[in-house]
Amino acid sequence: MHLDRKSVKIVVAGGFGTGKTTFVGSVSEIPPLTTEEVLTQASVGVDDVTGVEEKSHTTVALDFGRITISPNVVLYLFGTPGQDRFWFMWDELAQGAVGAIVLVDTRRLDSSFPAIDYFERRGIPFVAAVNRFFGECAYTEEEIRGALELHGNIPLLWCDARDKSSSKLALIGLVRHAMSRMPVSA
Amino acid sequence: MTDDVWDGDEAGTGRLVPLYILVNGRTSPRAHDLDLATQVFALPVDTRRLEPEYVEIVKICANWLSIAEIGAYLHLPLTITKVMVDVLLEQGYLGIGSPAQEEIADLRLMEQILAGLQQSLNARD
Ligand SMILES: Nc1nc2c(ncn2[C@@H]2O[C@H](COP(=O)(O)OP(=O)(O)OP(=O)(O)O)[C@@H](O)[C@H]2O)c(=O)[nH]1
Ligand SMILES: [Mg+2]
Numbered sequence: 001m002h003l004d005r006k007s008v009k010i011v012v013a014g015g016f017g018t019g020k021t022t023f024v025g026s027v028s029e030i031p032p033l034t035t036e037e038v039l040t041q042a043s044v045g046v047d048d049v050t051g052v053e054e055k056s057h058t059t060v061a062l063d064f065g066r067i068t069i070s071p072n073v074v075l076y077l078f079g080t081p082g083q084d085r086f087w088f089m090w091d092e093l094a095q096g097a098v099g100a101i102v103l104v105d106t107r108r109l110d111s112s113f114p115a116i117d118y119f120e121r122r123g124i125p126f127v128a129a130v131n132r133f134f135g136e137c138a139y140t141e142e143e144i145r146g147a148l149e150l151h152g153n154i155p156l157l158w159c160d161a162r163d164k165s166s167s168k169l170a171l172i173g174l175v176r177h178a179m180s181r182m183p184v185s186a
Numbered sequence: 187m188t189d190d191v192w193d194g195d196e197a198g199t200g201r202l203v204p205l206y207i208l209v210n211g212r213t214s215p216r217a218h219d220l221d222l223a224t225q226v227f228a229l230p231v232d233t234r235r236l237e238p239e240y241v242e243i244v245k246i247c248a249n250w251l252s253i254a255e256i257g258a259y260l261h262l263p264l265t266i267t268k269v270m271v272d273v274l275l276e277q278g279y280l281g282i283g284s285p286a287q288e289e290i291a292d293l294r295l296m297e298q299i300l301a302g303l304q305q306s307l308n309a310r311d
Pocket of ligand 2: 020022063079082
């Protein structure tokens with residue numbers, strides 16, 4: 001039995017050090033939390049569940065926050081782990097997500113390319129958000145779009161991950177974009 | 187092949203998967219819709235027969251809490267949290283909310299989120 005309590009998930013992604021944790025922290029109504037997953041090296045078999053005897057374990061930390069939308073709807077924001085090798089967690093985070101914000105550091109545009117590629121391939125709605133905390137941006141919108149291979153229909157936003165309102169505006173931009181891609185039906 | 191970074195081995199390091207640990211005779215939750223954003227809450231049931239680790243979970247779920255929050259507050263790895271919550275659901279100690287949005291487009295829910303975000307923006311909290 002499912003009670004009328006809904007969770008909505010948004011992923012905050014981007015390259016290493018693009019401001020994901022800062023973003024989650026600035027919009028969350030609670031101090032951002034960290035949950036951990038213990039990972040192990042899989043031998044070969046994909047569905048092999050005998051990990052207990054494996055030797056090397058790694059812990060991956062996930063930052064997340066929450067925004068209560070209404071008495072029965074809570075929005076959870078999950079930051080992706082900084083390192084690419086934790087790709088497994090991306091699947092877990094993206095599953096059922098309404099969309100993703102891909103933060104972009106203008107000093108290293110290419111660092112956010114894998115994130116864009118990830119959501120693009122899976123058809124998950126996303127927006128690219130240039131994080132202003134790295135100072136004045138030397139590129140035009142076209143240059144950034146070109147470098148990120150952003151399709152014309154993907155919004156490119158600007159935000160300051162340290163600022164609550166600015167970050168919330170980016171979330172609003174994402175929700176609007178995700179809604180625009182939904183089929184109109186009754 | 188351009189998708190090897192995400193979908194395959196990286197530089198021969200092998201792939202990382204969650205460490206499966208045997209908890210109460212199982213290594214993964216049976217309810218497949220247990221997502222880390224799924225919220226649960228404690229049902230008014232006598233917990234005296236439960237082991238302390240499980241009682242801890244029931245206790246912090248006096249109000250709705252997500253799997254991720256339970257893991258964070260109790261310092262439990264996610265996979266273990268999921269399995270333990272699954273056990274508690276099955277034994278009737280916890281109630282469960284809807285899982286994070288499935289494929290079905292839920293425009294009304296999105297409208298609610300949009301309105302909620304705009305409201306909180308105007309509130310300037
Ligand atoms: N220039 C500048 N850098 C900042 C500011 N605030 C934080 N940083 C730095 O920017 C980096 C990224 O911030 P985080 O929010 O931790 O970024 P992240 O994307 O979560 O990083 P990873 O999880 O390591 O990938 C950190 O190294 C911070 O020290 C700021 O106001 N200005
Ligand atoms: Mg971080």
